[in-house]
Amino acid sequence: MNYWKEKKYIGNSEQLFRVNRVKFQDGKADGVSMIEVQNRSGMQFSVNVSRGMDIPYLNFCGENIGYISPCGIVGPQYFDDKGLGFLKSFTAGFLTTCGLKLAGAPCKYGGKEYGLHGNVSHTPAEHVKYGIIEENDGAYAEIFGTVKDAVIFGEKIRLDRKIRCNYKEKKFTIHDKVTNEGYKRVHHMILYHCNIGYPILSPYSEVYIPSSEIIPRNDHSKQGIANCRKVEETDPDYEEMCFYHKLIPDNENCASVAVYNPKLDLGVALKVHLDTLDHFVQWKMMGAGDYVMGLEPGNTTIDGIEDAIKNGSMKYLEPEESVNHEIEVQMIQGKEAFYKLKGGSQG
Numbered sequence: 626m627n628y629w630k631e632k633k634y635i636g637n638s639e640q641l642f643r644v645n646r647v648k649f650q651d652g653k654a655d656g657v658s659m660i661e662v663q664n665r666s667g668m669q670f671s672v673n674v675s676r677g678m679d680i681p682y683l684n685f686c687g688e689n690i691g692y693i694s695p696c697g698i699v700g701p702q703y704f705d706d707k708g709l710g711f712l713k714s715f716t717a718g719f720l721t722t723c724g725l726k727l728a729g730a731p732c733k734y735g736g737k738e739y740g741l742h743g744n745v746s747h748t749p750a751e752h753v754k755y756g757i758i759e760e761n762d763g764a765y766a767e768i769f770g771t772v773k774d775a776v777i778f779g780e781k782i783r784l785d786r787k788i789r790c791n792y793k794e795k796k797f798t799i800h801d802k803v804t805n806e807g808y809k810r811v812h813h814m815i816l817y818h819c820n821i822g823y824p825i826l827s828p829y830s831e832v833y834i835p836s837s838e839i840i841p842r843n844d845h846s847k848q849g850i851a852n853c854r855k856v857e858e859t860d861p862d863y864e865e866m867c868f869y870h871k872l873i874p875d876n877e878n879c880a881s882v883a884v885y886n887p888k889l890d891l892g893v894a895l896k897v898h899l900d901t902l903d904h905f906v907q908w909k910m911m912g913a914g915d916y917v918m919g920l921e922p923g924n925t926t927i928d929g930i931e932d933a934i935k936n937g938s939m940k941y942l943e944p945e946e947s948v949n950h951e952i953e954v955q956m957i958q959g960k961e962a963f964y965k966l967k968g969g970s971q972g
Contacts, residue, residue, distance in 0.1 A: 681718030691719030692822025728816035729927025892957035
């Protein structure tokens with residue numbers, strides 16, 4: 626039954642499809658504004674207007690998908706932009722956006738200090754719009770916001786984010802337009818820090834990352850490269866590992882990565898457009914209380930600005946130039962859907 630036929634059975638469209646703006650009132654989350662979306666497929670997610678249009682909460686069929694760090698939801702006013710201070714307010718959630726001038730390790734470059742993962746995820750959005758749009762063939766929710774990563778005497782970069790989902794589909798799309806609003810060429814780094822947590826992530830889960838090459842980020846990660854896709858039990862002494870994957874493109878120059886839990890018969894996949902997001906980082910952390918697998922599309926390496934310039938991965942924007950990035954987030958329901966994603970292979 627389609628949307629218009631179902632409307633005959635309801636008093637208000639919120640029985641089928643909800644988009645509401647809410648505000649937190651407790652602790653360090655006090656004042657944080659979010660837009661909550663729930664559609665007919667059993668999918669729910671929240672967009673953090675106060676924090677870069679990130680997505681802290683994502684649920685499907687009543688099960689949590691993302692990883693919520695110990696600090697939980699934290700307002701932008703608590704941001705420490707020095708060194709590793711980012712971690713004190715790193716909610717993680719399903720999506721933390723890193724950039725737009727730095728994504729990755731803190732560094733010094735050009736006489737400036739850049740803190741871990743940049744500023745954009747701690748910057749409130751402006752010009753926010755949201756709602757449900759009804760059309761002849763159904764309805765969809767759309768959320769839009771602008772986030773500015775700009776400073777006097779320095780870089781002036783704008784992120785326009787549009788998130789869209791159909792009322793009955795098990796997926797949503799994130800479309801970003803990044804623009805250099807300044808009058809000098811700037812470097813541009815972005816990382817979509819997508820974090821998968823319990824219960825979707827468990828020792829039973831399968832991780833699918835189709836790659837032709839895997840490069841460990843450091844010597845410690847090199848020790849775990851053979852089992853990089855294996856999800857293990859929690860270990861309080863576990864030290865994080867990171868791996869660079871060269872994703873194998875399909876005929877549309879896209880690639881899909883996923884985590885699927887056969888015990889729940891549920892999972893989540895990311896479809897990445899490789900035209901602009903040509904790098905991919907896997908973050909593996911099996912710690913007790915810090916149990917998370919990061920599936921992280923990006924446009925550069927993440928070991929500092931100078932390193933990205935030297936290895937040729939750095940991207941640039943000329944004055945008034947824009948670049949578009951797109952990721953599709955797909956819920957997986959049933960092993961057949963997971964095997965289809967993998968190209969039909971059940972191995």
